[in-house]
Amino acid sequence: MNFQEIILNLQEYWGKQGCIIQQPYDVEKGAGTMNPATFLRALGPEPWQVAYVEPSRRPTDGRYGENPNRLQHYYQFQVILKPSPDNVIDLYLESLKQIGINPQEHDIRLVEDNWESPTLGAWGLGWEIWLDGMEITQFTYFQQCGSFDCFPVCAEITYGLERIAMYIQNKESVFDIEWADGITYADVHHQTEVDYSHYNFQFADTAALTAMFNLCEKEALKVAEHDLVQPAYDYVLKCSHLFNLLDARGAISVTERTGYILRVRNLARMVAGKYLEQRKRLGYPLIKDEAMRRQILEVKEA
Amino acid sequence: MVKDILLEIGVEEIPSAYMPKAIADLKDIAEQKLNKARLRYQSINTFGTPRRLTLLVKELDEKQEDALVENRGPKKSAAFDGEGNPSKAGLGFARSQGLDFKELTVREYSGVEYMYAIKKDQGLLSQEVLPSILTDIIQSLSFPKSMRWGYHQFKFARPIRWLTAIYDDQLIELKIENIESVMHTIGHRFLSNGIIELKNVSHYREQLKQNFVILNQQERKEVISRQIKAVAAEVGGEPMDNENLLDEITYLVEYPTAFYGSFNPSYLEVPQEVLTTSMIEHQRYFPVFDKEGKLMPGFIGVNNGTADNLDFVRAGNERVLKARLEDALFFWNEDLKKNWDEVVEKLDSVLFHEKLGSVRKKVSRLQMNTAFIAGQMKGIDYKLADRAAFLCKADLLSNMVYEFPELQGIMGRYYALKAGEKAEICNAIYEHYLPRFAGDELPSSPIGIVLSLAEKIDHLTSFFAIGIKPSGSQDPYALRRQAIGIATIILDKKPGIDLEKSIGKAYDNLADEQLDRSREEVISDVLDFIHQRLRSILQERGYSYDVIDAVFAAPVKDPEEIEQRIQAISNFKKSAMMEDFMVVYNRANNLSKTWESEEVEETVLLEETEIKLLKEIKIVCPQVKASFEMKDYETGLKAIVNLRPFIDAFFDQVMVMSPDPQLKASRLGMLKIIANLCNFAADFSKLV
Numbered sequence: 001m002n003f004q005e006i007i008l009n010l011q012e013y014w015g016k017q018g019c020i021i022q023q024p025y026d027v028e029k030g031a032g033t034m035n036p037a038t039f040l041r042a043l044g045p046e047p048w049q050v051a052y053v054e055p056s057r058r059p060t061d062g063r064y065g066e067n068p069n070r071l072q073h074y075y076q077f078q079v080i081l082k083p084s085p086d087n088v089i090d091l092y093l094e095s096l097k098q099i100g101i102n103p104q105e106h107d108i109r110l111v112e113d114n115w116e117s118p119t120l121g122a123w124g125l126g127w128e129i130w131l132d133g134m135e136i137t138q139f140t141y142f143q144q145c146g147s148f149d150c151f152p153v154c155a156e157i158t159y160g161l162e163r164i165a166m167y168i169q170n171k172e173s174v175f176d177i178e179w180a181d182g183i184t185y186a187d188v189h190h191q192t193e194v195d196y197s198h199y200n201f202q203f204a205d206t207a208a209l210t211a212m213f214n215l216c217e218k219e220a221l222k223v224a225e226h227d228l229v230q231p232a233y234d235y236v237l238k239c240s241h242l243f244n245l246l247d248a249r250g251a252i253s254v255t256e257r258t259g260y261i262l263r264v265r266n267l268a269r270m271v272a273g274k275y276l277e278q279r280k281r282l283g284y285p286l287i288k289d290e291a292m293r294r295q296i297l298e299v300k301e302a
Numbered sequence: 303m304v305k306d307i308l309l310e311i312g313v314e315e316i317p318s319a320y321m322p323k324a325i326a327d328l329k330d331i332a333e334q335k336l337n338k339a340r341l342r343y344q345s346i347n348t349f350g351t352p353r354r355l356t357l358l359v360k361e362l363d364e365k366q367e368d369a370l371v372e373n374r375g376p377k378k379s380a381a382f383d384g385e386g387n388p389s390k391a392g393l394g395f396a397r398s399q400g401l402d403f404k405e406l407t408v409r410e411y412s413g414v415e416y417m418y419a420i421k422k423d424q425g426l427l428s429q430e431v432l433p434s435i436l437t438d439i440i441q442s443l444s445f446p447k448s449m450r451w452g453y454h455q456f457k458f459a460r461p462i463r464w465l466t467a468i469y470d471d472q473l474i475e476l477k478i479e480n481i482e483s484v485m486h487t488i489g490h491r492f493l494s495n496g497i498i499e500l501k502n503v504s505h506y507r508e509q510l511k512q513n514f515v516i517l518n519q520q521e522r523k524e525v526i527s528r529q530i531k532a533v534a535a536e537v538g539g540e541p542m543d544n545e546n547l548l549d550e551i552t553y554l555v556e557y558p559t560a561f562y563g564s565f566n567p568s569y570l571e572v573p574q575e576v577l578t579t580s581m582i583e584h585q586r587y588f589p590v591f592d593k594e595g596k597l598m599p600g601f602i603g604v605n606n607g608t609a610d611n612l613d614f615v616r617a618g619n620e621r622v623l624k625a626r627l628e629d630a631l632f633f634w635n636e637d638l639k640k641n642w643d644e645v646v647e648k649l650d651s652v653l654f655h656e657k658l659g660s661v662r663k664k665v666s667r668l669q670m671n672t673a674f675i676a677g678q679m680k681g682i683d684y685k686l687a688d689r690a691a692f693l694c695k696a697d698l699l700s701n702m703v704y705e706f707p708e709l710q711g712i713m714g715r716y717y718a719l720k721a722g723e724k725a726e727i728c729n730a731i732y733e734h735y736l737p738r739f740a741g742d743e744l745p746s747s748p749i750g751i752v753l754s755l756a757e758k759i760d761h762l763t764s765f766f767a768i769g770i771k772p773s774g775s776q777d778p779y780a781l782r783r784q785a786i787g788i789a790t791i792i793l794d795k796k797p798g799i800d801l802e803k804s805i806g807k808a809y810d811n812l813a814d815e816q817l818d819r820s821r822e823e824v825i826s827d828v829l830d831f832i833h834q835r836l837r838s839i840l841q842e843r844g845y846s847y848d849v850i851d852a853v854f855a856a857p858v859k860d861p862e863e864i865e866q867r868i869q870a871i872s873n874f875k876k877s878a879m880m881e882d883f884m885v886v887y888n889r890a891n892n893l894s895k896t897w898e899s900e901e902v903e904e905t906v907l908l909e910e911t912e913i914k915l916l917k918e919i920k921i922v923c924p925q926v927k928a929s930f931e932m933k934d935y936e937t938g939l940k941a942i943v944n945l946r947p948f949i950d951a952f953f954d955q956v957m958v959m960s961p962d963p964q965l966k967a968s969r970l971g972m973l974k975i976i977a978n979l980c981n982f983a984a985d986f987s988k989l990v
Contacts, residue, residue, distance in 0.1 A: 067632070069625050083452040086463065086480075089314060103492050105611045106618065109554060110352070112317035114447065125449040125460070127315060132618025133585050133603065141451050141461070152453045167618070253651050 003165050003179040006099050007053055010077050010159065013098040014051035017091060019079060022052040027234050028241040031056050031117075032078030032158055036233055039120060039268075040275045041080065042145045042154050045296050046286035048082040053161070057241065059248035062197035065190045068173035072196050073189065075161040082154030084141055092129075092139065092157055100168055107132050115140045119240055119264040121147035121272075124156070136164050146272025147265070206251040213242040213260075220267050229275045236267040304344070304361035305428075305470035306503040309436050310487055312464035315352040318553035320445050320459050325350045325519065331442045332357050335435050340367040341428060349517045351556045353491065356517060357439070358503070362469075366425030373399060378408050378415035392417060432474045436467055440478060454479040464488060471502035489513025490556050493607055514557040514608070523552040529560035530602045534590050537562055539598050541588040542578065551586055555606035562590075563620045564600040569627040572634045573716050579706050580626050587623070633701035637713070638720055642696045649695055657768045658815055661695050664760065667811040668694065671756035674807045678799045679752065683726070687749045690730035693718055694753060697731075711735040737787050744791055751795050755804070758784040762828050763808035769818040771831065782835065789836040792861040802829060802859055829859055836861050845872055848990045855985035863933065870935035871984055882946040883939060887986045889949050890976035893958055900978065902971040906964045911951040912972070918948045919975055926979050935983055942979060949976070 001009070011021050025035040032054030033039060041048040054076045062072030081088060089110075093103050110127035115138065117123070126140035138158045142150045162185070165177045175186035220235035243260050246252050252260060280297070287293035316324070329348040336343060336359070344361035375381070381392030388396075388403045396403040399419035407418045441456075448457035456462075456479050467474035467483035476483040486497045487510065494513035500506055507517055516522045527548060530541040551558070569577065574597045581587040587601035603619050605612060649662040658664070672691040676682040697703050697714035715732035719725075726749050733750030734757050736743055745754040761784045765771065772781050792801070805828045809821050819827075833854065840850050845868050853867045874880060907913050922941050929938035958973070960966045980986055 069629070084461075086452065086461075105614055107605045107607060107615045108492065109606055110315035111554065112315075112319070125447060132615050133587075133622040134618060141449055143449055151450070151455075153449075153451050155451075167621075172621075253653070 001100050001168055002181065003161070003177050003185065006161060006165055006168070007075075007077065009098045010095060011051060011053075013095050014079055017049070019049040019051040019081075022050050024052060024054050027237045028057050029054070029237050030058055030240065030244060032076040033117065033122070033156065034120065034237060034240065035078065036230055038078060038080050038156065039122070039145060040229070040233065040272070042082065042142050042150055042156075043148055043272055044276050044279045044284070045151065046082075046279065046284050047152070048080060048154070048286060051077070051079045054078050057244070059196070059200040059244050062193065062200050062248070064197040065175070065186075065193040068175070071162070071174060071189070071193060072200060073192065077159040077161050079157040079159075080154050081157075083152035084155035088155045088157075089139075092137070096131075099164065101131065101164075110139070113138065113140075118261050119243070120145065120268050121265045124150075126156075131167060134163060134167065136160055136167070146275075147269040148272055148276065200245060200248045204245050204249050206246060206249050209242050209246050209249075210251070213239055213246070216242065217263060217267065220271070224270055224274055227274055227278060229271060229278050232267075232274065233271045236264065236271055239264050239267060303364050305364065307357070307359040307362055307432065307436075307470075307474070308466060308468045308500075308503040308506050309357040309439070309474075310464075310466035310506075311355045311440060311462055312466065312488055313353060313355065313458065313462055314460040316350075316355075316445075316459045316553075318352070318550045321350045321352075321519070321553040322549065324355055324443060324445065324459070327443055328355055328357055328439070331439050332359065335439055335442075336362075339431055339435055340369055340425060341431070341435075342367065350519055350553065351515060351517065351522070352553060353488075353556065354515075354517075355443075358506075362428055365427050366431060368425045369423045371419075371421050371423045373419045373421075374409075374411060375399070375406065375417040375419060378417060381406075381417045395419070429469055429472065429474075432467075432469060433476050436474060437476050437478065440465075440476075452480075466500065466506075468500060468503050468506075490515050490607070493557065516557060519552055522555070522558060523548060526551055526555075526558045526560065526604055529558065530588050530604070533560045533562045533602050534588075537590065537598065537600060539590040539592050539600075541590055541602055542582075544582065544588065547582055547586065547588065551604050554586065555604055557607055559605045559607060559609050559612065560602055561605055561609075561612050561616050562600055562602055563587075563616045563623065565620065565623055565627055567599040569631060570597065570599060572627070572630050573713070575709055575712050576630050576634065576702060576706070577627065579709060580630055581623065583706065583708075584626055585619070585623060587619075629705075630702070633705060637700045637702055637717060640700070640717070642693055642717060642721055645696045645699050646692060648699055652698060655765075655768070658764050658812075661698060663814070664764075665692060665695050667760050667764075667808070668753070668756050670811045671760050671804070671808055672752055675756050675759075675797075675799055675804055676749075676752045678804075679748065679797050682748055682752060686724060686726050687730070687752055689723070690727045690734070690749050690753050691756065693723070693727065694731045694734050694757070737790060739783070740786070744794055746795075751791060751797055755788060755791060755797065755799065758788045759801075759804050759808045759828075760811070762788070762831065763805050763824060764812055764815075766824045766828050766831070767809060767812055767817040767819055768815070771827070781831070785832045785835040786839065788832055789839055789861050793836075793839065793865050796862055798862065801832070801861065805829065832861070833859075833864075836864065840865065840868060845869075848988055849875065849984075852984040852986060852988040855988060856981065856983060866933050867935050867983060870939070871989075874936055874939050875989065879940060879943045882943045884986065884989075886942055886945045886949050886976065887980045889953060890973040891980065891987065894970050894973040894977045897970040897974050899967070900971050900975045902968045902975070903964060904968075906962075906968050908965065909952075909956050911948070911955045912969060915945070915948040915952045916972055918945055919972060923975065923979060930982060939983065942976070945976060 015021050022037050035054055037050050037052060055073060056076050057073050059072050061070050063070045096103055109130040111130055113126060113128040115124050115126060122145045124140035124142040128135040129137040129139055140156045142154050142156060144150060162174045162177065166174060169178055171177055175184060175190055177185040179185050179188055216235045216238040220232050223235065224232035243264060283297060284293055325348045329346055332346050342363045343359050347358045349356040375395035376391045381389055383389045393403055395417060396406055401419050407420050408415050409418045445459040448459060450457055451461040462478060462481055465476055465478060465481050465483040466487050467476050468485060473485050474483060486499045489498055489510060490513055498509050498513055500509060510517050534541045577597060578589040581589050581601050587603050590598045590600050590602060592598050601623060605615050646665060649665060650660045652661040654661045654664045669688055669691040672687050673684065676684055676687045694714060697710055697717055700713055702713045703710050711732045715728045718728040718731055726747060729747050730749040730753045733745035733747060734753040736745045736754055745751045762781055765779055765781055802825060805825050809824050837850055841847060849868050849871050853864055858864055902916060922944055925941045926938045958969045
């Protein structure tokens, strides 16, 4: 099974389970969790099922394309099921079969992993899912997001696509993954890995990045004042990415680090609050059960 | 008739670290709740696997025991009106108790007469009360971290997915959120086929075993232990003895099968601790050692399943470990390229604590502390000690310690060795973190001892100086551990340093920082803090608390000397001379307690016995002082015993409180000399 078939199979499977198949969000981000389809939709009382591929950037993980396991840009396959269904683990295990992994033939284990994102003010409990000792998925029940309690609780399933592909295709290096017939992961991404590693570690202009961070922070605050939730959130994402770039350049001391994280978290909380207000104003349109929708609106007003 | 109960809480995989306590708690809580409900039983056992917490009660009585319930109501005086008829309050109480007023009893309570309702509480059938008791038990369990799921507010370690609750062969009806209890269980996640119907409690364990679940944690642990030894023996090795790992794996699997996997021997060039840490921490594998104790190029993993697809599982695990070791090798080689002198300067950008500056600053303080402490000990090579202090934190900026923080010090030693530093320096770098936990090894090289003390004294003093000290269970900077380390090293390694001055020096080294507390406060608090740890260490070592109290009440601060005194007094207390000694001490001390002066005007003394006592004091006193000076407390105490006949004769003949003030002063002066002599060693009034 090549890389794109893995993605297509997962999309098909989760689509059949009632998920909307969304597309990646067009702002740089560190993980699929930061996509508004997760970060914002996890908040509030409305149900939400979605699956999407998310290109994710972690500038510090760049290795100039020389390390077989590390990339500064990689792909996650993200599933959000809100509220978390009772059979969510069975649903997940079934998805593995769709990409050629038969749980009966392997040692699949759920190993405690408590996820926390200090910049997003988010945390949850769950597991790393191990396939014969390799972590292939992160599974989290969100408890808080943007510093607000999540209710109902959603289940987040994040597949590490490259790892799964390496396993299925029996490759030693991520760059050897077959993306499509005759095309490898290296063909698609090797040179960009090299270039971004140079940029992230050596050429990124820290003074410019710092100025951009400050500008984006200001913009986020200003836009949020007008209750423009997602436009404001875009700038929170930009701040987060700029912070990661500065970090990769070693431009942030330990003391400053906490300060930056706090600034991004405050922005994230502000946007989360605005989103919650906005959904309520709209009358929680995603709650399709009219009686329930009214009931929740009334409770919230009381 | 007695019957058994089964409660199985079926969950999604609970973190292994939670399990031992959860299993113990389940038992305790069940005992409490059943006892409180007056339900007798023969035994309670609790079990756990990653997916279930199980309570088995054997031979529960069919019904609750009857009981007498006594409820106190209003005072008798208030329960009757002026005419001796029941008052409103009296009638109200009777009604609230469901009794007729006439059925109330009068009883005295704290000397006042009250109205009592004494009722027989008829025991209910177990079947009727079990639903609420079991629900209560489930709701009473707590975990380090709990979570909500779906649309529910109930919190548990992980979501509850089924509840099996059976009373002999009957369903006990429970409901937690949307989960209703059932008469079935569920086997191994992958090896069993869904629902397993249970006809009664007695089928449960056997059914689980047939469905690839070893319920009993002790049994699972023994199986794993046996298997890993057998697998290791096949390749001529032994698995690492690691109880924590064994416990963890016991709660990660329901049906264990151990297997051997190997890795390329070329990775053995990486330090052994790195390889074993990677295997244990990342992968939960047991490292394997050969007969000579050398690490073998292999590992033992434990599959959660049968041996059927072990080849797949082994191949997968070997690949994962290879990637891990490849990373480790990369880090190791990268780290070896570093110039550690330059790395130390980079510690300037690593914050130690926002009020205490960078780690680089801490290194400078360590160098000053080291010089000061080394100066108090014999035969320390200052240059080597200083170099060790300079280098000891460098590994904090290595890739390897970034990846595995617990390897700090261990990696530092390897890097220093590879960089060609002298062996004494390398060992001291490793030893300066010792002891890392209760029962850990102590530093043994002279420079290691100096550096370890320098590190710990700086740590304690600097945090106390900015007003941070442990309270209750809060000790984020592990200050208690540091204090225990200092006390243990001083007791066992006898470096002979002046702790008080060393703390003072550590405080002076903080001159650049904004401190919240004064030098005197900090010295006294740090000493006090170390003394508190010292007390418990000495108690753990078997000294009795009264002797410990007695010595701590004396003006002595050095831990080494404190232990010497405690040891001497403990021995002396057991000897035949103790009684005589206490007579001397009590007679001298009791009367002179409030007297300050040791002055004796020889010429005013009248009686023969007092002149003789003074003469004897003049002989004994220098002997005792000389012995104490040489820290030979036992000889000193024995010498004091010589005063017994003289002091007895003195008290027989003389009235100390003479009307002549000069005479009285001299007599009290003599007693004060003796009392002070004793009190110097310890406060003997605290002995029991």
